[in-house]
Amino acid sequence: MPEIRRVAILDDYQGISHRYADWSALPDGARLTVFTEHLGGPEEVSAALKPFDVVVAMRERTAFPAEVLSALPNLRLLVTTGPANAAVDVAAAHRQGIVVSGTRAAGLPSTAELTWGLIHALTRSIPAEERSLREGAWQRTVGRDLCGARLGVIGLGNVGGRVARVGLAFGMDVVAWSDNLDAGHAEALGVTPVGQGELLATSDVVTLHVQLSPRTTGLIGRDELALMRRDALLVNTSRAGLVDERALLAALDSGSLGGAALDVHPAEPLPAGSPWHTAPRTVLTPHLGYVTAGTYRTFYGDALDDVLAYAAGEPVRVIAP
Template sequence: MKIVVADPIFLTEAYRRRLDHLGEVDVYDTYPADDAGFRDRIRDAEVVVVGRYGMRADAFAAAPHLRMVAVWQTGYDHVDLEAATRAGVVVSNVPAYAFEAVAEFVFAYALALLRRVHVADARLRGGGFDWREYCGRQLMGMTIGVIGTGDIGTRVVQIAHGFGMRVLSTTAHPSPERARRLGLEFVDLKTLLAESDILTLHVPLTPSTERMIGARELALMKPGAILINTSRGRVIDEGALVEALAARRLAGAGLDVFEHEPLPQESPLRQLDNVLLSPHIAFLTEESMDECTFTTIQNIEHFAAGRPENVVNPGVLERGAAPRLQQP
């Protein structure tokens, strides 16, 4: 079968050999210049591997032989699942990886913002060396609000306990047993916002979570709090966040994800000195990359054997879209 790795992913020689065993493989290590270029790359593919580049409806229409899209990450909001299902294309993702990487990154951001490391670095490079400018705050004794206690959120909770922090979370179905097991307090969102020194988001992008943190929620946050987002950019109303940061109602923010990626050059976030920005890299460690690629290739191997796994559009299976593909 024809497999196309359509944009950059972590792919060692060992993993490349596993793909070669399945059929003819084309690997692109650059992003396409535009959607037309992307469609050209996948035109003859039966299996497409995508990282960050999206698969819109027109991409499915341009690939008549396509049977599977293997998403090289957990999130798949950049793939048109309705178009995939209509076309009889199985879409699989990597549902469980990078827990440690993302959770640790949250605290890298928190510590850097609280101790003003980025400010100290910039001023020292400019010739300054006055220690009195950098009095920060410590994590011990602070309250962290964790929205989303799945695998990543749960690991954040565990690390927070190591720093001696109080942990709050919110859920539609609070469980006293789960609260005891995780060592946190389930509270309503208003209480969480009002009492958290650090707010960190770990929810998928869905209609119910899109812009769940807007102007109203930001106004309820504790003055001087820090917001960290490593989930999806559109979980926050970015315009409202810019206003809160510019007005110094929040002490700072650590943003690894944005409403529009790449972050536009004209974004006002680039001008704020109380924001740390990174290009969607919270997941990016050697260990997590290996884990992600392992599962992605395993998804393709299982699909080729007629046993698709980690399918995010299961309705397509009812249409018989999981044939056993011929292997060399």
């Protein structure tokens, strides 16, 4: 049976991994280290994790390209939360004899729920009004109605579909587009399929729910932002790379876009001095889409099961290259 000596849990920012799995169940003699701070770039990650034979990574918070994996001679099992992880070079891991295991998918409902929290925060200026109230002011802004407004959903999969159904419940006119949109699926939901240009040009709120890939990187750039109305709002709870960061900042600074709500960022955690700290008409959250008790219970519980299965010589949920 494989011997488990040192186990690392990465990027446990809130220090709560112990709440959602009983890590005392690790094999006798296994030493657990929990990293509550982000380790940094490839060199810092390689140096910090060199002694470990098992690493539990939280989604894409820490990347494991081939250069990092090759600097970890003791690593035998890499667990990622979720059934896949674009930040892990699975093929390189396989070549090194490193088993990569995943967990069940989780966080889809919670991401859709957060999307609506961000939409409400933008349309009713909730963060600004809350701050103003605490400072002694009363009713500084005028909100925007959702009923009768148009919601443009880019990507009508599991998350996008949930977001669309809520928009319909609010009485919104919901339209959708993606490269692979199933028009029949959209119409069955009560959503109108449209072209990308029409969605961008006519929507009051545009929300992104597509996977990041070479095809979708920079999906919303300068030209796409120029199509949007000056009072339109952009919401991104998917991946930062879908949007050209410089183009979005320029649109916000110039006033050519009404506002943006972002849960995902080009660098996470958001570094000090980032221009997003002072960007106008924005609501920012620190990648909270999947950060709920239910999601963590699935992620950490399955991750522990992965480690125990590997220690028993029967790896589970193995991700193939």
